Amino acid sequence: MGIRTGNEYINALKSRQPEIWLGGEKVTDVVNHDVFRQPVKEIAKLYDLQHDPEYQDRITHICSETGERANNSFLLPRTAEDIKARSEAFEVHARATFGLMGRTPDFLNTVVTNMAGNPWFLDKYNPDWSKNLIEYYNYIKKNDLFLTHAIINPQNDRSKASYEQEDLFTHLGVVEEKPDGLIVRGAKMLATLAPITDEVIIYSFPGFQPGDERYALAFAVPVDTPGLKLLCREQMQDGTRSVFDHPLASRFEEMDAVLAFEDVLVPWNRVFMYNNVEAANLLYSKTGINQQPAHQSGVRGYVKLEFATEVACKLADSIGVDQYLNVQTDLGELVQNVETIRALLRVAEQEYETMPTGEVRPAAAPLETIRGMLPKMYPRAIEVMQIIGAGGLLMSPTAADFENQELRSHLDKYYAGREGVSAEERVHLFKLAWDLCGEAFGQRLLQYERYYTGDPIRKRAIFYNQYKRNKQFTSVEQALAASPPLKKQVTKAK
Numbered sequence: 001m002g003i004r005t006g007n008e009y010i011n012a013l014k015s016r017q018p019e020i021w022l023g024g025e026k027v028t029d030v031v032n033h034d035v036f037r038q039p040v041k042e043i044a045k046l047y048d049l050q051h052d053p054e055y056q057d058r059i060t061h062i063c064s065e066t067g068e069r070a071n072n073s074f075l076l077p078r079t080a081e082d083i084k085a086r087s088e089a090f091e092v093h094a095r096a097t098f099g100l101m102g103r104t105p106d107f108l109n110t111v112v113t114n115m116a117g118n119p120w121f122l123d124k125y126n127p128d129w130s131k132n133l134i135e136y137y138n139y140i141k142k143n144d145l146f147l148t149h150a151i152i153n154p155q156n157d158r159s160k161a162s163y164e165q166e167d168l169f170t171h172l173g174v175v176e177e178k179p180d181g182l183i184v185r186g187a188k189m190l191a192t193l194a195p196i197t198d199e200v201i202i203y204s205f206p207g208f209q210p211g212d213e214r215y216a217l218a219f220a221v222p223v224d225t226p227g228l229k230l231l232c233r234e235q236m237q238d239g240t241r242s243v244f245d246h247p248l249a250s251r252f253e254e255m256d257a258v259l260a261f262e263d264v265l266v267p268w269n270r271v272f273m274y275n276n277v278e279a280a281n282l283l284y285s286k287t288g289i290n291q292q293p294a295h296q297s298g299v300r301g302y303v304k305l306e307f308a309t310e311v312a313c314k315l316a317d318s319i320g321v322d323q324y325l326n327v328q329t330d331l332g333e334l335v336q337n338v339e340t341i342r343a344l345l346r347v348a349e350q351e352y353e354t355m356p357t358g359e360v361r362p363a364a365a366p367l368e369t370i371r372g373m374l375p376k377m378y379p380r381a382i383e384v385m386q387i388i389g390a391g392g393l394l395m396s397p398t399a400a401d402f403e404n405q406e407l408r409s410h411l412d413k414y415y416a417g418r419e420g421v422s423a424e425e426r427v428h429l430f431k432l433a434w435d436l437c438g439e440a441f442g443q444r445l446l447q448y449e450r451y452y453t454g455d456p457i458r459k460r461a462i463f464y465n466q467y468k469r470n471k472q473f474t475s476v477e478q479a480l481a482a483s484p485p486l487k488k489q490v491t492k493a494k
């Protein structure tokens, strides 16, 4: 099949009946459900871009092995040009959603591409696992499927290992082996966009301890596999609010779900790892899924930060406050943050690392730096937006108010911005900003930047420890060497 169209994606959703729970009810028609209708359309647009002559060659390539077209996120980079091709695809996808949808199909495509592109790692433990992964990669690429993933255990008691939780199967683990596969039970989170995807992939961030063997597993199943429940969080928009009043929230709600597996059968050919704490702890670093997906996240985060910065600038301009030094300083800081991320991305792409397998990866240090900085820079952009918009952010009338002829002339007068900015324009812009900096929708977007890549505190600590391990600190040694040891100096002074 190769690249799908938006319609093909939607038809695939229609052909399935996953068990989705939202607000105490089962969702039976996800495509036409108020909460999911528009997000489905936004994802469909991404699939359609692959067929748009303006974008096709920028975001897809002809696969040399199959002769079929595939998204560039399925390309395991082997040259600088491949990295560029991927970067371009990531950016096109991100710009289509202003970076507000983090788990668009390209994200997990990069994850599976890297797992399958490094079969040597799983081969060491069990050649069936790597064979299964390669087959799975070929399958999702051929059918251009959309995956969600859940790699974190539910919080429960974080001070205890999985096997120490009150119930052995609170966290997802293997119950038993059957002739046709594994029976798994328990929950995993935080599966973004799960209700509108085709497939679920399960693996984990490192952190397993001896005793956790049954939890040390990786597999993939269709989202409508019997026994799999998708437990959605409360929606942050109900799908009925006006696009004028909520220009972003009405379009880009990325639903998140806990995945609860109730004795689900995972066929053997979909098992990628099982019963191996060491392999589970090394999967993330050894197969490059700490690096290549971070490239996608970095590009998307850059687009989102730039968008938030532009909104803050337009907000300030619309009410004439960007003539003040304090406002200019805050906005300048945001623009410099955007430039910092852009520069880090370019360094990561140009100073790529070549693996013994021939794979090239954008450089780790700048990608890790983005990982560390975005969780601070994005909240800062939101704070600046709140400071600049001030009380005006709370005072916007609605589309219905503007449509009322009795009110209209009053609104046009009292809500106008600086000269040249009409009331409707200003209010529309302020509503867009409020979606980002006030609405629950915007708070989730902020929480996403803080945590999408794991715990930023522990990630930065790991980064420092790696830095220390690889660094000789030679310049400090050189500087110290210029002055003789203290004993000699004292002697000399005598």
Ligand SMILES: Cc1cc2nc3c(=O)[nH]c(=O)nc-3n(C[C@H](O)[C@H](O)[C@H](O)COP(=O)(O)OP(=O)(O)OC[C@H]3O[C@@H](n4cnc5c(N)ncnc54)[C@H](O)[C@@H]3O)c2cc1C
Pocket (backbone or CB within 6 Å): 103, 149, 150, 151, 152, 153, 155, 158, 189, 190, 191, 192, 256, 444, 447, 448, 451, 452, 453, 454, 455, 457, 458
């Ligand atoms: C909006 C959103 C979307 C997401 N989408 C996905 C997705 O699609 N798929 C997916 O798998 N994951 C997703 N993530 C989950 C993300 O991977 C986790 O949120 C992240 O790894 C942090 O884990 P946690 O939320 O369980 O926090 P916890 O690990 O429970 O941390 C809670 C707090 O305790 C501290 N803490 C916990 N343990 C320790 C420790 N050992 N040492 C020191 N401090 C500690 C942390 O610093 C933090 O402040 C998403 C997260 C968000 C917010």
Ligand SMILES: Nc1c(O)cccc1C(=O)O
Pocket (backbone or CB within 6 Å): 111, 151, 289, 290, 291, 293, 294, 297, 452, 453, 454
């Ligand atoms: N956050 C990630 C994820 O959910 C899967 C794979 C990689 C990452 C990451 O940020 O490195």
